[in-house]
Amino acid sequence: SARKAYRASILHSIADPAEVGIEASYEYFDDGLLIVSDGQVEALGEAESLLAELPAGTEVVEHANGLLMPGFIDTHIHYPQTGMIAAYGEQLLDWLNNYTFPAEREFENPEHAAEVADVFIRELLRNGTTSALVFGTVHKASVDAFFSAAEQRNLRMIGGKVLMDRNAPDYLTDTAESGYQDSRELIERWHGKGRLHYAVTPRFAPTSTDEQLASAGQLLHEYDGLYMHTHLSENRDEVEWVKSLFPQCSGYLDVYDHFNLLSERSVFAHGIHLCDDECQRLAQTGSAIAFCPTSNLFLGSGLFNLPKMEQHGVNVGLGTDVGAGTSFSILQTLNEAYKVMQLQGAKLSPFKSLYLATLGGARALRLDDRIGSLAPGNEADFVLLDYHCTPLMQYRMQQARTLDERLFVLMTLGDDRAVRATFAAGQCVHQRD
Ligand code: GUN
Ligand code: FE
Structure with missing residues (x-):
């Protein structure tokens, strides 16, 4: 099938923060590009460098004010x-x-x-x-x-x-x-x-x-x-x-x-x-x-x-x-997970939450060689999340400057309204009205 590229802020988990620490547990591209072909991730990286090598005529879909991450x-x-x-x-x-x-x-x-x-x-x-x-x-x-x-x-x-x-x-x-x-x-x-x-x-x-x-x-x-x-x-x-x-x-x-x-x-x-x-x-x-x-x-x-x-x-x-x-909603599930941890005097960092929702789930199901992250060769299952999905989320995001703060707000306030589109094996399977 045709090659397609998605330009967005892109975040995915690459390891368990409990094992490698938070900083080594994820990859983030503020202006990233995800290249998809044949239902799989072909490449992921900074838009600037990847766009230069992109075959002429490849469609590039832009996703502003939000985050692209694994399904x-x-x-x-x-x-x-x-x-x-x-x-x-x-x-x-x-x-x-x-x-x-x-x-x-x-x-x-x-x-x-x-x-x-x-x-x-x-x-x-x-x-x-x-x-x-x-x-x-x-x-x-x-x-x-x-x-x-x-x-x-x-x-x-x-x-x-x-x-x-x-x-x-x-x-x-x-x-x-x-x-x-x-x-x-x-x-x-x-x-x-x-x-x-x-x-x-x-x-x-x-x-x-x-x-x-x-x-x-x-x-x-x-x-x-x-x-x-x-x-x-x-x-x-x-x-x-x-x-x-x-x-x-x-x-x-x-x-x-x-x-x-x-x-x-x-x-x-x-x-x-x-x-x-x-x-x-x-x-x-x-x-x-x-x-x-x-x-x-x-x-x-x-x-x-x-x-x-x-x-x-x-x-x-x-x-x-x-x-x-x-x-x-896995976002709402993470909202409650955070509170369950709080009631026990523990913290749930937004990057651990990201891990649980994606790569950790894939590992639990022994599917982490196919899904759960956007590593090249993986199946192109991903979501486009929207920082401006409600007036409150949009207003709150104006105050949230760092990635971890934005991610935490997304997981605490977000639900189905935050999902702009969902892709499975490179095909769009849901698009919000
Ligand atoms: N234990 C046995 N069946 C069920 C079920 O359907 N839901 C839940 N939460 N627990 C169960
Ligand atoms: Fe059950």
Whole structure:
């Protein structure tokens, strides 16, 4: 496809600030140029020098008063919960029974699934999210609908069918055998097709029998590059319930460990109430945690301890966890992440936030050789963010002189309105009105 260039202030993360310090963690070009061809980044650098070598006739798109950066990566979200976001008044277990399960029941209708999948994907793109690790429902067709919608727009996406064979309504359960067979069918159909990947998705330990968790562990190792996606240690009542359901295991993580569900492609949402041994085991196995601040606050689940994860060397990405999360916006998710850290007497620098939203998410998903930064050769998934998107943002930016200040304001005040356009594999997939 034709070569195209984007001239803007360009920022991307190139390392974890916790490992290399803030200054070495990012690259910034105040007047930068991103050259895209064949859906990939061909070059990135100062506009002045790159423009001189640009082949004659190359279209140059200019983006003023804003920032070009990699697309956001959401490492935990439920597409079937799009229509039940902001459900009032409950903590996790009652929220699941009262709101979530009835909403997920609707996905037995494939037309409903197709409609929600389309709304969901458009909402991700409106918010600048170009890749996500996504829960379906127990219904096989829910995952077909999701992957179809992602494939149409050539997005790098990961998803899977929920496995759930106990402690849920009959209308929403599979069996160890049917869950295994349905997952296999979906893997054969979608895993590795275009930019799509499959995740083996037991909902959480309480809703699967030993037999189902064992079959999930077996399935995970039957194909290359499969992900494992579940919930872990989110809510205190949930943790106690797991202990009573699996008395032979030493703790919540040990249940998954026992069934061979820890791997370099395993992503656990939440991980709020973990002990040191559990953090160490996550690090040892290369597993990742999805930090979901808006959800953890909304359901009153607790405060995620990011510094503790850093100390143990656990990979961490950001998750919106919609519908328990209250926003599709990774910017708004960072706003809440900052406050969660403040409540624990810690700081979240805007460059660590940038890392979590992009390269850190890509690393958690083992996709950092393709997405998460604008390194040449990477897939051209990027966003154009707008410093003038609202009167308040524009006014505030007049006072913000340094990059770190501008970035922090963008992450604190910004949401979907700050996303002027979103690109996937070099194609524009969203343009703000
Ligand atoms: N634990 C098990 N299922 C869910 C879910 O759908 N959302 C959240 N936040 N936690 C869960
Ligand atoms: Fe979740």
